[in-house]
Amino acid sequence: MNARDTALKVLQEMETGNRKxxxxxxxxxxxxxxxxxxxALARELVSGTLKYRLQCDFVIxxxxxxxxxxxxxxxxxILRLGVYQLLHLDRVPxxxxxxxxVKLARKYKGDHLSRLVNGVLRKISPKSVDFDAWTRxxxxxxxxxxxxxxxxxxxxxxxxxxxxxxxxxxxxHGNRPPATGYRINRLKTVAGDIPAGNLPGDTRKLGxxxxxxxFSQEFSVMEPLLxxxxxxxxxxxxxxxxxxxxxxxxxxxxDMCAAPGGKSTYMAELMGNQGRIxxxxxxxxxxxxxxxxxxALGITIIEAREGDALAFDPExxxxxxxLDAPCTGTGxxxxxxxxRWRTGPDKLDELIRLQSAMLDRAAELLAPSGxxxxxxxxxxxxxxxxxxxxxxxxxxxxxxxxIPAGFPKAYLPAETGDGWMLTLPGERDGxxxxxxxRLSKQGT
Numbered sequence: 001m002n003a004r005d006t007a008l009k010v011l012q013e014m015e016t017g018n019r020k021x022x023x024x025x026x027x028x029x030x031x032x033x034x035x036x037x038x039x040a041l042a043r044e045l046v047s048g049t050l051k052y053r054l055q056c057d058f059v060i061x062x063x064x065x066x067x068x069x070x071x072x073x074x075x076x077x078i079l080r081l082g083v084y085q086l087l088h089l090d091r092v093p094x095x096x097x098x099x100x101x102v103k104l105a106r107k108y109k110g111d112h113l114s115r116l117v118n119g120v121l122r123k124i125s126p127k128s129v130d131f132d133a134w135t136r137x138x139x140x141x142x143x144x145x146x147x148x149x150x151x152x153x154x155x156x157x158x159x160x161x162x163x164x165x166x167x168x169x170x171x172x173h174g175n176r177p178p179a180t181g182y183r184i185n186r187l188k189t190v191a192g193d194i195p196a197g198n199l200p201g202d203t204r205k206l207g208x209x210x211x212x213x214x215f216s217q218e219f220s221v222m223e224p225l226l227x228x229x230x231x232x233x234x235x236x237x238x239x240x241x242x243x244x245x246x247x248x249x250x251x252x253x254x255d256m257c258a259a260p261g262g263k264s265t266y267m268a269e270l271m272g273n274q275g276r277i278x279x280x281x282x283x284x285x286x287x288x289x290x291x292x293x294x295x296a297l298g299i300t301i302i303e304a305r306e307g308d309a310l311a312f313d314p315e316x317x318x319x320x321x322x323l324d325a326p327c328t329g330t331g332x333x334x335x336x337x338x339x340r341w342r343t344g345p346d347k348l349d350e351l352i353r354l355q356s357a358m359l360d361r362a363a364e365l366l367a368p369s370g371x372x373x374x375x376x377x378x379x380x381x382x383x384x385x386x387x388x389x390x391x392x393x394x395x396x397x398x399x400x401x402x403i404p405a406g407f408p409k410a411y412l413p414a415e416t417g418d419g420w421m422l423t424l425p426g427e428r429d430g431x432x433x434x435x436x437x438r439l440s441k442q443g444t
Contacts, residue, residue: 003038004081004100007045008108011077014050014338021046021338049077049084050337051175055149056080059087062134063123075113078104082121087129098122140164148175150340154330161381162424170379170433173426174334180219181235181430183262184212186269187298188230198225204430209243209408210236215430229296234262237331237423237434240411241375242266244421244438246404247320249274254318256280256309256362261290261302263324263375268299277302278314310361317367325355327376327383331425331433352382359391363398368443371401375436379424384435392439401440 006028013024025046029039049056060079061068068076078101085097098121106114135143141156144164148155148171158167184194200218205211213236216222225231242263247253249271255264258279268277279302281287287304294302305312309323328343328351329336359374366372374391376383392398400419403409411428412421425433 002100003034003041003045004104005107006032006034006038006042007049007081008074008077008104010042010046011049011080012074015073015077018342020336021050044089045081045084047337048088049080051340052084052088052149053080053341054151055087055146056083058134058146059083059124059129060120062129063120072109074108075105075117078108078117079120082117083124086121086124087126094125144168144171148172150174150333151344153345154340154343157380166424169426170424174340176334177217178334179215179430180217180233182214182216182222182231183234183236183239183266184214184231185229185297186212187273188228194225194230206236208410209406210239210411213239227296229298232262232265232293232297234266235430235432235434237432238262238377239266240408240421240423240434241322241324241373241436242270243407244375244404244436245320245322245371245373246406247271247275247277251275251319252316253277253320253322254280254314254365256321256323256358257325258290258304259283259286261286261293263322264290264302265294265297265299267322268294268301269297271301273299273301275301278318279304280307280309280312280314282306282308309358314365318365318370319367320371320373321362321366322373322375323358323362324375325351325358325383327351327355327378328380329377331377331379331423331435334425335432348380348382352387355383355387356390359387360394363391363395363441366441368441370441372398372439372441373436374439375434377432377434379422379433379435384422384437385420388437388439397442398439399442401438404438 009028010021010024013019014021025043060083082097082101085092086094098118101121102114102118105117131147135146141152141159144167145152145155150171155167158170200216200221202218203214203216205214222231245267247267247270252275253267255277258264259281261279264277264279279290284306287306290302290304328348329339330343333340362372374388378384402418419438421436423431423434
């Protein structure tokens with residue numbers, strides 16, 4: 001399979017089920033002898049076509065002479081692949097983009113539909129597509145939805161919450177290639193530092209209390225450091241929740257939804273590998289990954305446990321509970337290309353109920369005078385501020401706690417109060433959208 005055939009197979013698998021595109025693509029590439037360039041192109045095509053699906057469909061309908069809603073899924077995905085390349089990939093020659101999609105159509109749907117694909121794609125180019133004219137009479141939400149390929153319902157919510165200008169910045173950020181964040185392992189390095197000669201040339205280190213985090217796009221150069229446990233992959237926005245928890249050496253921590261384990265391992269590093277961390281997840285394969293990562297990092301205090309967060313009994317009263325709750329993921333849509341099409345108002349309501357139940361369970365388990373940190377990778381107030389307001393109304397024994405000593409206050413937005421943390425996509429270069437709040441349990 002070449003890059004476009006591989007990408008098409010991934011897009012087809014994404015039509016059903018709840019798979020992650022990255023996992024499907026990795027599985028196909030593991031069986032492939034594709035070159036490095038073909039692998040990179042396949043990743044670009046999958047991510048870009050999924051992100052720009054709504055925009056691609058909008059353009060196709062302008063040139064498709066039949067009822068597009070009745071087109072077979074494979075035909076739609078071939079056309080989307082073509083349109084994405086024609087409008088967004090300058091390095092792909094136009095004839096190659098069209099011809100390769102025609103070959104795919106012939107392979108999967110025969111000569112008749114290959115001619116249809118050829119006819120549609122040859123009409124489409126940056127010159128023949130006029131978004132300004134086509135969206136001039138639409139509302140701000142509808143126009144931005146098409147220009148940046150996000151669902152209209154989500155764009156409308158963000159405009160109401162954050163305003164049109166800030167919303168557009170978030171949309172633009174979500175369509176850029178995501179930056180890869182790394183965390184330096186203080187357990188294996190002196191003062192959390194790595195000699196500059198061992199880091200990629202494009203390394204961008206952070207300051208203001210996040211000195212052990214940096215960004216880099218050169219993943220291949222990072223592999224030896226990852227395998228040696230000197231660094232971990234983690235966006236600094238996610239690391240901030242661990243700094244907000246501030247777990248103490250020798251204490252007991254319960255990470256209620258631990259996979260993929262980045263927060264568990266960072267808390268272990270903050271604790272100096274002293275104490276106990278119970279890392280819970282429902283999937284055995286994900287728990288094995290946590291154990292492997294902990295081993296590479298030289299961490300021995302993590303206990304990977306399998307179970308349901310609503311029913312699991314840690315058989316102790318943890319000093320600190322981190323609830324990194326299941327959420328809509330609207331702060332990380334740039335990393336999960338398909339997620340924007342899987343999240344909707346009904347899904348949001350379902351997740352709000354689950355988060356509420358998990359918070360109640362955490363309140364029940366936490367030791368008196370303990371710390372509860374609730375975190376999401378969402379920017380929706382119903383999952384964040386309003387969820388916590390409802391929790392505090394149900395649990396008067398809890399209150400919002402102050403920011404712990406050493407927390408980098410430069411990353412606290414002005415609109416949040418003490419104890420709250422919120423980052424928006426695109427607000428800080430490379431940072432994901434994330435929310436966290438630190439709560440304390442009163443009583444003895």
